[in-house]
Amino acid sequence: MDDIAADPSHPRYASLLMRHRLEVAAERGMLAGSAMIAHGRGEAFDYLLGERTTESARLASLQALACLHHATRPVLSVNGNVAALASDAMLRLAAFLSCPLEVNIFYRTPERMEAILSFLDERKAVLGLDVEILGHAPDATIPGLKGPRAACHSDGILASDVILVPLEDGDRCEALVNMGKTVVVIDLNPLSRSAKLASVTIVDELSRALDTMLEASETVKRLRIDPSYDHHAVLNAALQEMLNALEED
Numbered sequence: 722m723d724d725i726a727a728d729p730s731h732p733r734y735a736s737l738l739m740r741h742r743l744e745v746a747a748e749r750g751m752l753a754g755s756a757m758i759a760h761g762r763g764e765a766f767d768y769l770l771g772e773r774t775t776e777s778a779r780l781a782s783l784q785a786l787a788c789l790h791h792a793t794r795p796v797l798s799v800n801g802n803v804a805a806l807a808s809d810a811m812l813r814l815a816a817f818l819s820c821p822l823e824v825n826i827f828y829r830t831p832e833r834m835e836a837i838l839s840f841l842d843e844r845k846a847v848l849g850l851d852v853e854i855l856g857h858a859p860d861a862t863i864p865g866l867k868g869p870r871a872a873c874h875s876d877g878i879l880a881s882d883v884i885l886v887p888l889e890d891g892d893r894c895e896a897l898v899n900m901g902k903t904v905v906v907i908d909l910n911p912l913s914r915s916a917k918l919a920s921v922t923i924v925d926e927l928s929r930a931l932d933t934m935l936e937a938s939e940t941v942k943r944l945r946i947d948p949s950y951d952h953h954a955v956l957n958a959a960l961q962e963m964l965n966a967l968e969e970d
């Protein structure tokens with residue numbers, strides 16, 4: 722899948738690999754027209770973070786994993802960018818949590834849904850994982866959202882109590898929060914509406930955040946929800962890391 726010309730020792734290898742994955746996904750028709758713009762914005766914030774997982778991001782990832790682990794009906798939401806960049810990690814996390822993945826995209830077309838669903842099915846077969854993938858037959862809508870972007874499964878997103886929505890649009894994040902769900906966002910921009918509105922926000926690059934969670938799923942014996950977890954303090958810490966980087970230059 723990751724058949725790229727760059728050498729893994731290249732200092733920008735991780736970034737080049739992500740761009741390559743987006744190019745492949747674009748060719749397969751998986752991406753929204755604005756997918757590259759969204760990615761570029763993420764890259765800019767990642768630069769300020771020093772392209773590394775900060776202590777506050779690690780804390781948020783552990784809290785997110787604990788919330789998902791202790792949920793009654795966890796669901797992982799997948800959009801075009803997430804499928805392109807991190808299908809394998811999302812499938813592995815869903816397998817660990819024994820929960821479904823649901824393809825739920827903002828710029829919804831039948832062609833894009835089909836392209837993303839078939840890519841996930843392929844990766845699931847390659848990895849040999851037993852994960853339920855939803856999105857093919859939505860029979861419900863997210864209250865408060867208009868148009869095709871609201872479509873979801875009644876036994877997936879609608880019924881979930883804890884939901885992971887990486888790289889999410891602000892309106893949808895708000896609608897999910899208004900439904901009373903615990904909403905976990907992964908977003909490199911700590912100032913985005915989604916980052917602010919969510920219950921737990923991991924300010925880290927998608928693949929790194931998922932790697933932190935997957936590693937913890939293997940190494941942390943007891944995943945505990947921290948009752949004193951302070952969402953706003955963790956967001957501020959992420960922003961402060963970026964400001965510190967600017968001052969150091």
Ligand code: PTJ
Nearest residue numbers: 753756759762763800801826827828888908909910926927
């Ligand atoms: O596939 P669709 O139709 O659901 O559309 C997906 C996109 C991402 C195009 C759509 O949801 C969108 O336009 O998102 P926004 O409003 O641009 O928000 C995406 C957020 O994700 C931005 O705040 C970016 O900074 C952030 N972001 C982008 N790439 C990454 C990221 N955060 C973490 N890791 C990344 N790789």
